[in-house]
Amino acid sequence: MKLLTGNDLKSGAVTWWDGVQWSLHVGDAIDVGDHADSILARESAAQRVNAAYAIEASKDENGVRPGHIKERIRALGPTVRPDLTLKPADPEAGQWVI
Amino acid sequence: MYKYDTYDQAMVDARVEEFRDQVRRRIDGHITEDQFKPLRLMNGLYLQLHAYMLRVAVPYGTLSGAQMHALGDIADKYDRGYGHFTTRQNIQYNWIKLDEAPDILADLAKVEMHAIQTSGNCIRNTSSDQYAGAAADEVTDPRPYAELIRQWSTFHPEFCYLPRKFKIAVIASETDRAAMRLHDIGVQIVRGENGELGAAFYVGGGMGRTPMIAPLIKQFVPLDQFITYAEACLRVYNRHGRRDNKYKARIKILVHELGKEEYTRQVEAEFAQLLSQNIEPPLAELERIKAQFADPAFATDLSDQLDRSDPDFALWVDNNCVTHKTPGYIAVTISLKPIGGIPGDASADQMRLMAALAAQYSFDELRVTHAQNIVLAHVRKDQLYALWQALDEAGLGTANLDLVGDIIACPGLDYCSLANARSIPVAQKIGQRLAAKEQEIGELKLKISGCINACGHHHAGHIGILGVDRKGTENYQLLLGGCEGADTSLGQITGPGFDEDGIVDAVEKATELYLSTREGGERFLDTYRRIGMAPFKEALYG
Numbered sequence: 001m002k003l004l005t006g007n008d009l010k011s012g013a014v015t016w017w018d019g020v021q022w023s024l025h026v027g028d029a030i031d032v033g034d035h036a037d038s039i040l041a042r043e044s045a046a047q048r049v050n051a052a053y054a055i056e057a058s059k060d061e062n063g064v065r066p067g068h069i070k071e072r073i074r075a076l077g078p079t080v081r082p083d084l085t086l087k088p089a090d091p092e093a094g095q096w097v098i
Numbered sequence: 099m100y101k102y103d104t105y106d107q108a109m110v111d112a113r114v115e116e117f118r119d120q121v122r123r124r125i126d127g128h129i130t131e132d133q134f135k136p137l138r139l140m141n142g143l144y145l146q147l148h149a150y151m152l153r154v155a156v157p158y159g160t161l162s163g164a165q166m167h168a169l170g171d172i173a174d175k176y177d178r179g180y181g182h183f184t185t186r187q188n189i190q191y192n193w194i195k196l197d198e199a200p201d202i203l204a205d206l207a208k209v210e211m212h213a214i215q216t217s218g219n220c221i222r223n224t225s226s227d228q229y230a231g232a233a234a235d236e237v238t239d240p241r242p243y244a245e246l247i248r249q250w251s252t253f254h255p256e257f258c259y260l261p262r263k264f265k266i267a268v269i270a271s272e273t274d275r276a277a278m279r280l281h282d283i284g285v286q287i288v289r290g291e292n293g294e295l296g297a298a299f300y301v302g303g304g305m306g307r308t309p310m311i312a313p314l315i316k317q318f319v320p321l322d323q324f325i326t327y328a329e330a331c332l333r334v335y336n337r338h339g340r341r342d343n344k345y346k347a348r349i350k351i352l353v354h355e356l357g358k359e360e361y362t363r364q365v366e367a368e369f370a371q372l373l374s375q376n377i378e379p380p381l382a383e384l385e386r387i388k389a390q391f392a393d394p395a396f397a398t399d400l401s402d403q404l405d406r407s408d409p410d411f412a413l414w415v416d417n418n419c420v421t422h423k424t425p426g427y428i429a430v431t432i433s434l435k436p437i438g439g440i441p442g443d444a445s446a447d448q449m450r451l452m453a454a455l456a457a458q459y460s461f462d463e464l465r466v467t468h469a470q471n472i473v474l475a476h477v478r479k480d481q482l483y484a485l486w487q488a489l490d491e492a493g494l495g496t497a498n499l500d501l502v503g504d505i506i507a508c509p510g511l512d513y514c515s516l517a518n519a520r521s522i523p524v525a526q527k528i529g530q531r532l533a534a535k536e537q538e539i540g541e542l543k544l545k546i547s548g549c550i551n552a553c554g555h556h557h558a559g560h561i562g563i564l565g566v567d568r569k570g571t572e573n574y575q576l577l578l579g580g581c582e583g584a585d586t587s588l589g590q591i592t593g594p595g596f597d598e599d600g601i602v603d604a605v606e607k608a609t610e611l612y613l614s615t616r617e618g619g620e621r622f623l624d625t626y627r628r629i630g631m632a633p634f635k636e637a638l639y640g
Contacts, residue, residue, distance in 0.1 A: 012149035
């Protein structure tokens with residue numbers, strides 16, 4: 001599957017296209033199929049996202065998983081500061097990255 | 099230390115307002131990201147893996163207590179309560195909001211700081227010896243010359259768009275503590291035949307994907323021609339540097355391809371032409387700067403003795419303190435490398451504490467080291483125990499300077515958008531694995547980079563580690579034999595890489611071989627140089 005990701009202009013936070021808007025949570029991301037370019041063009045022009053691009057990902061019973069470790073770290077947060085990730089209370093979150 | 103004059107302050111204040119307007123226009127949609135990106139980078143603002151990152155310049159690594167205190171306050175007010183000290187002697191904040199960036203620059207300007215030229219293809223922050231002004235072996239304090247370079251290079255209209263970024267280091271000792279020969283220009287302040295001061299120029303060093311040791315191109319430049327000679331070096335580079343290929347754009351490639359002799363010939367021709375134009379700043383300006391780096395009012399007749407009855411304190415003294423040029427004083431390194439910690443990170447509270455301790459114990463001055471530690475350069479020996487107690491209580495008393503736990507590590511894939519692999523977890527695991535043996539192992543400089551750009555100086559590590567991406571997974575190459583001192587050498591790759599746990603095992607095996615084969619007082623590096631790579635390969639892969 002193909003996901004769209006970028007950053008929020010003001011906060012710089014990593015965001016994911018959920019079909020309607022940009023979410024902080026990769027689990028909300030949808031497969032954009034062949035529509036990546038048109039969505040990116042529209043959303044970038046409207047300044048709803050910054051520095052956006054498409055990535056490969058997979059989906060299973062545990063949810064959406066970006067294909068590359070860099071994108072998984074972007075999705076979660078720094079593995080060395082679990083307190084600053086999106087899942088600070090989940091001790092297994094770091095394993096999802098690796 | 100140097101204090102801004104009205105010109106310095108006016109320039110920095112004006113830059114804050116200029117950037118505030120640029121940010122406003124970006125948020126309003128009047129300029130695109132493509133237009134804005136070079137503007138924010140000129141002010142040290144990157145877009146990294148999780149958020150904007152702001153890199154703040156710390157000229158030649160020197161900070162006042164008020165400046166360090168302000169850095170702590172910024173970490174609390176605008177970031178997430180911490181900052182990361184870098185191998186360029188700067189500090190980076192990892193969680194910056196775009197609309198608050200101008201306010202941060204305004205807060206920095208209040209304490210004579212900025213983020214100008216901490217990114218882009220310009221002359222970056224000039225680095226120097228962390229023991230400047232305290233070292234017993236220096237011919238003079240190198241920082242006035244670094245400050246002169248800062249003033250010359252800031253907003254230099256000819257050098258704002260160089261082929262690539264440009265880094266200068268200035269030292270004034272035979273012992274190189276600033277990796278001087280691994281810079282685009284390395285300057286060593288030396289004494290001439292008649293005792294007068296001058297500058298030796300080493301040009302064309304660097305790390306990155308093509309590491310090179312800078313050759314000496316000029317033995318002695320009189321100080322009244324110092325900036326003119328630097329200008330000539332830059333002009334030849336600016337004229338002929340490869341702008342067609344960013345991987346071949348650094349000056350090291352130009353010097354290598356032209357050859358040292360031809361590059362030097364062109365610099366000398368340019369130098370002769372520039373001399374006739376009289377571009378050198380007046381020596382009075384250098385003297386004005388030097389006066390601001392005069393020795394603090396050291397007390398006299400102090401005892402040189404230390405009470406070493408507390409064994410933990412004695413261990414810290416032996417590891418983290420070095421001889422000072424003035425009897426009764428000592429230079430202290432505060433390790434930012436606790437066992438299992440993140441190399442170079444300091445919390446806001448730790449920054450403010452170090453600021454307060456600098457004011458109390460070290461003439462209100464601190465230094466950031468290229469090894470990502472903090473130095474208090476002028477501490478009275480009779481106050482050293484009280485200082486250590488305060489540091490230890492705050493988790494800043496780790497006794498491991500230049501030991502295997504004192505690891506240089508770039509932010510790596512945990513923070514950096516350029517990285518291919520994580521650096522910090524590897525550093526943490528090695529530190530924890532070898533903590534019990536690090537005193538026995540002795541000096542061992544271990545450096546980790548998460549990509550070929552080598553921000554973690556892996557080429558210069560006695561043991562170096564380079565993280566690479568191998569088909570989407572992290573892989574780590576091991577290098578041995580690098581060194582950044584007077585006997586600068588580049589590390590050599592041992593062989594096939596390792597996974598995260600494998601590289602920790604490999605480092606342990608290398609240290610075990612060293613311990614079983616060292617002779618006399620050999621350091622790890624000495625043993626490697628004596629026995630060569632083969633026994634290490636056998637231990638690692640045999």
